Amino acid sequence: MPRPFVLMQITLAAVAAPAALILWFAFVRQVPEQTGSGTIQAKTFLDAHTITRYPSNAIRQSWTPNQIRINEAYVFDLNLDGVGQAMFALDTIGSKAYEVGQKVAVRYEVRGLGPLWKKIRVKGMEPG
Numbered sequence: 781m782p783r784p785f786v787l788m789q790i791t792l793a794a795v796a797a798p799a800a801l802i803l804w805f806a807f808v809r810q811v812p813e814q815t816g817s818g819t820i821q822a823k824t825f826l827d828a829h830t831i832t833r834y835p836s837n838a839i840r841q842s843w844t845p846n847q848i849r850i851n852e853a854y855v856f857d858l859n860l861d862g863v864g865q866a867m868f869a870l871d872t873i874g875s876k877a878y879e880v881g882q883k884v885a886v887r888y889e890v891r892g893l894g895p896l897w898k899k900i901r902v903k904g905m906e907p908g
Contacts, residue, residue: 802893811889817908818860820882826869828852854878860886860900868902883908 833846854875858866866888870878878884885908892898 806891806893806897811891813887813889813903815885815887816860816863817883817885818858818863818866820856820878820880820884821859821865822857823875823878823880824855824857826850826853826855856905858884858886858902858905860888863888863890864898864900866900866902868905870905877907878905 829850831848831850833848835843835846852872853869854872856868856870856875856878858868860866866886868886885906886902887904888900888902890898890900
């Protein structure tokens with residue numbers, strides 16, 4: 781007769797393995813890069829700002845916080861033809877070539893869990 785601790789470990793492994801497989805399928809696995817066209821629905825300015833990250837570890841030692849500077853950018857809301865909605869951020873200099881209503885060519889990848897969840901990650905955008 782197995783001990784209760786061993787049964788608990790087996791149960792935990794039986795739950796964790798499928799969860800790890802689902803996470804790998806949704807976020808880690810390699811997916812093909814696709815190309816398509818779309819329309820810029822909105823162009824929103826994002827001001828420069830600083831993010832402060834406070835690292836920690838298992839023994840809760842104190843570490844110096846990291847300051848990460850995020851430059852000014854424009855965030856584009858895109859309507860990709862036949863695919864769905866997506867967002868793409870571009871620096872202020874590169875954003876000058878794009879306006880609301882403009883047709884664009886995009887490179888993107890679709891990640892997700894079939895019909896349950898879908899995320900479109902835009903990797904590049906060019907005037908189209």
